[in-house]
Structures are given as C-alpha cells and as structure tokens.
Amino acid sequence: MPKLRVHNFSLSFDGYAAGPNQTLDDPIGAGGHRVHDWMFATKAISDLYGDGTGHAGLDNDFVLDGDRNIGATIMGRNMFGPIRGDWPNDDWRGWWGAEPPYHHPVFVLTHHARASFEQGETTFHFTDEPIEAVLDRAFEAADGRDVRLGGGASTVRQDLAAGLIDELHLATSPVLLGAGEPLFQGLGPLPRYEITRFVPSQAVVHTVLTRK
Amino acid sequence: MPKLRVHNFSLSFDGYAAGPNQTLDDPIGAGGHRVHDWMFATKAISDLYGDGTGHAGLDNDFVLDGDRNIGATIMGRNMFGPIRGDWPNDDWRGWWGAEPPYHHPVFVLTHHARASFEQGETTFHFTDEPIEAVLDRAFEAADGRDVRLGGGASTVRQDLAAGLIDELHLATSPVLLGAGEPLFQGLGPLPRYEITRFVPSQAVVHTVLTRK
Numbered sequence: 001m002p003k004l005r006v007h008n009f010s011l012s013f014d015g016y017a018a019g020p021n022q023t024l025d026d027p028i029g030a031g032g033h034r035v036h037d038w039m040f041a042t043k044a045i046s047d048l049y050g051d052g053t054g055h056a057g058l059d060n061d062f063v064l065d066g067d068r069n070i071g072a073t074i075m076g077r078n079m080f081g082p083i084r085g086d087w088p089n090d091d092w093r094g095w096w097g098a099e100p101p102y103h104h105p106v107f108v109l110t111h112h113a114r115a116s117f118e119q120g121e122t123t124f125h126f127t128d129e130p131i132e133a134v135l136d137r138a139f140e141a142a143d144g145r146d147v148r149l150g151g152g153a154s155t156v157r158q159d160l161a162a163g164l165i166d167e168l169h170l171a172t173s174p175v176l177l178g179a180g181e182p183l184f185q186g187l188g189p190l191p192r193y194e195i196t197r198f199v200p201s202q203a204v205v206h207t208v209l210t211r212k
Numbered sequence: 213m214p215k216l217r218v219h220n221f222s223l224s225f226d227g228y229a230a231g232p233n234q235t236l237d238d239p240i241g242a243g244g245h246r247v248h249d250w251m252f253a254t255k256a257i258s259d260l261y262g263d264g265t266g267h268a269g270l271d272n273d274f275v276l277d278g279d280r281n282i283g284a285t286i287m288g289r290n291m292f293g294p295i296r297g298d299w300p301n302d303d304w305r306g307w308w309g310a311e312p313p314y315h316h317p318v319f320v321l322t323h324h325a326r327a328s329f330e331q332g333e334t335t336f337h338f339t340d341e342p343i344e345a346v347l348d349r350a351f352e353a354a355d356g357r358d359v360r361l362g363g364g365a366s367t368v369r370q371d372l373a374a375g376l377i378d379e380l381h382l383a384t385s386p387v388l389l390g391a392g393e394p395l396f397q398g399l400g401p402l403p404r405y406e407i408t409r410f411v412p413s414q415a416v417v418h419t420v421l422t423r424k
Contacts, residue, residue: 013407013410013419014227014396014399015226015227015396015397020401172417174407174410174419175407176396176401176402176405176406176407176421177401178396178399178400178401178402178403179400179401182397184226184227184388184390185227185394185397187226187390188390188391189232189388189389189390189391190388190390191390193388194388195225195386195387195388198225198386200412200417205384205412205417207225207386209388
C-alpha cells in the first residue's frame with residue numbers, strides 16, 4: 001500500500017516549526033531559519049541551493065530518503081509561497097525556482113482558487129477540497145508510489161490528528177524559539193503513533209513516528 | 213558565585229515532564245514513568261532504588277553530576293509527596309524513604325505550613341515565602357556550594373521565566389505523552405538562555421540550557 005510520508009520536518013528544541021512574527025520578508029518567522037540550518041549543511045541541499053560544500057552522512061541520508069519513491073506531494077499554501085489571501089495575479093510561481101525539486105504533481109492546499117501550471121518538470125495544482133479527497137487525487141497521481149506531505153505545521157498537525165500520516169520524520173535542532181508554530185502543542189494523545197527511530201547526528205536528533 | 217542548577221529533568225519528546233491525570237496512585241500521570249525510565253537504567257539510581265544492575269556511561273555521568281557540589285535543594289511540593297492541600301497529619305515524611313538521597317537542607321515550596329523535620333541526614337523545611345527569599349535561605353544553607361532546584365515543571369517554569377536558573381539539564385526521551393505538564397509551552401522567548409550542550413546517549417538526548 002502506498003504511504004503518506006513526511007520527511008525532514010524541522011523543529012526547534014522547544015517544539016516550533018517556525019518562529020513568531022512571520023512576514024513576507026521573514027516567512028518562517030523570527031529565528032525560524034535556525035531550525036533549517038542543518039539541511040543546508042547537507043550535500044544534497046547544498047548542491048541544489050548552496051555552494052556545493054555540504055556533507056554526506058546521516059543528515060544527508062535523511063534528506064535523500066525524503067525523495068525516495070515519492071510520486072506526488074501535498075503542501076500547505078505557505079510552503080508554496082509567502083502570499084496570503086487572494087492571488088494578486090499569476091506571476092508568482094512559488095519560491096521553488098525555475099526547476100522546482102519535485103518533478104511530479106504537487107497539490108497546494110488553499111481556499112484561493114488558481115489554475116494549475118507547469119514549472120520545469122513539476123505541475124502545481126491548487127485545491128480547497130477536503131484533505132481526504134486531495135489524498136485520493138495525490139495517490140492516483142503518484143501511480144503506485146508514495147505521497148509526500150510537505151508541511152507546514154498546521155497541515156501536518158491536522159493530518160496527524162486524523163491519523164492519515166503513515167510516517168513522520170522530524171529533525172530537532174538545539175535551538176530555542178520561544179514562540180511560533182508548534183507541532184505537538186494542544187494536539188493531544190496520538191494513540192495510533194509510536195516512535196520507531198530516535199537517532200542523533202552531530203547537528204540534530206532525527207525522530208520517526210510510525211502509525212501502528 | 214554559587215549557582216542555581218536543575219539536573220536530570222526528564223521530558224517526553226513532545227515536551228511534557230509528567231503525563232495527564234495525575235492521581236495519588238499515579239503521581240506522574242498516565243505514562244509519565246516512561247520519561248524517567250532512563251534514570252533507573254543508570255548505575256547510580258539502580259544502586260539506590262533498583263536491583264543494582266544499572267550501567268555506567270553518559271547517562272550515569274549526568275545523574276552523578278546532579279549531586280556534585282550541591283549544598284541545598286529547593287523543590288515544589290509535589291516532589292516531596294503526592295498529598296495536595298492541608299497536611300492531614302505529620303506522619304507522611306515524603307516519598308524519599310528513611311534515608312533521603314539529599315544529605316543537606318531541602319526547602320519544600322508549599323502554601324500549607326508544616327514544621328521542619330530531619331529524616332536521616334536530610335532536613336526538610338516547608339515555606340511559602342517568595343522564591344527569591346527561599347533562594348536566599350537556600351544559598352545561605354548551602355554555605356558556598358550550589359543550590360539544586362528539584363522540580364517539578366511549574367517550579368522550573370517560573371524560575372526559568374524569572375531568569376533565576378543558572379543551568380538547566382534536560383533529558384528528552386523518545387516517548388509521546390500527548391498531554392500533561394509541559395515545560396516550554398506558553399513560556400515565551402527565553403532571551404537570557406542558550407543551549408550549550410546537546411548530547412545524545414543510547415536512551416535520551418541530554419540538553420543543557422545556560423544563562424548568558
């Protein structure tokens with residue numbers, strides 16, 4: 001059975017996926033970039049977005065694992081770009097650049113309708129259907145491969161509470177944000193999930209939650 | 213300068229120091245014991261409270277570190293025992309047994325007055341003075357050595373927010389509680405603190421927050 005998987009979801013030590021006071025200029029909030037720094041030190045991400053001096057190793061393996069056998073991606077709108085509310089026009093094509101790193105259909109959850117478009121080898125679809133319907137479409141598009149849920153925090157929270165996620169990989173950094181977008185706060189017990197991996201690297205602790 | 217230190221403060225992966233539904237029979241709440249299991253696997257705690265089959269190593273070193281150069285301890289009432297409200301009588305002498313592991317003055321924070329008493333080499337005092345006044349008394353009693361703050365979560369939260377703690381050692385276990393007594397939730401930014409150690413063992417991740 002194809003799975004719904006979350007990978008490389010970064011958290012601060014005090015449990016926030018993004019810092020407070022998110023703005024257009026600072027879309028992951030005050031200090032929020034610090035929970036993502038570990039990824040930019042990996043070979044995979046450094047080769048794509050940095051100066052190519054990143055490292056192989058455990059962190060890099062986890063990053064690469066996130067692309068293995070994925071046929072479609074679902075993401076909350078804030079993962080597509082920083083614009084809130086109605087789309088002023090169709091010029092903004094997401095902050096993933098001319099060749100987004102997906103190479104498969106991406107479903108963007110938004111209440112603001114927009115026509116699908118292709119960018120490089122990636123097709124973006126915009127939908128306000130219920131998550132279960134979006135999942136059906138994504139699994140169909142993935143054609144036997146798994147579907148990746150890209151975030152952000154509120155999307156992951158909802159799908160975790162609903163028991164829809166099969167595998168959730170978190171990377172916890174030694175960073176205190178103090179406020180922002182929490183993942184677990186107020187979520188309540190998750191009786192269907194257990195921690196199946198808890199593996200430190202030099203930079204972060206990798207934790208995998210698996211649905212029983 | 214003598215310091216106020218917290219050691220071996222155990223947290224679940226989702227940030228709770230104790231589980232939900234605390235009762236007299238289950239004083240650390242549903243599942244709460246699972247965040248403390250790592251300590252009972254150490255040589256130090258196993259020799260004191262278990263069958264003596266605990267292990268040396270990193271976790272044990274952290275446990276032992278908690279007793280180094282401590283001259284007095286402050287603890288919330290729930291760390292002394294499970295009784296809430298007025299003391300029915302003076303029979304209950306805490307759940308630390310005939311020879312409590314302190315061997316120095318212990319100040320128990322409670323709104324319910326009670327006479328000091330000695331138990332083994334430990335003297336328990338009960339006080340509802342403001343934390344700053346209790347700290348003064350504890351530093352005086354410690355006579356040049358450090359003071360340990362024993363918990364629980366609400367006591368540590370208050371003292372952390374007030375910037376009174378010099379060093380806070382946390383041990384995070386790969387356990388999901390889903391609810392209970394949070395440490396960081398709602399605490400807000402802690403600009404005076406930074407993470408100075410982030411060290412995994414086989415069982416937990418040890419994190420140390422230090423006041424700048």
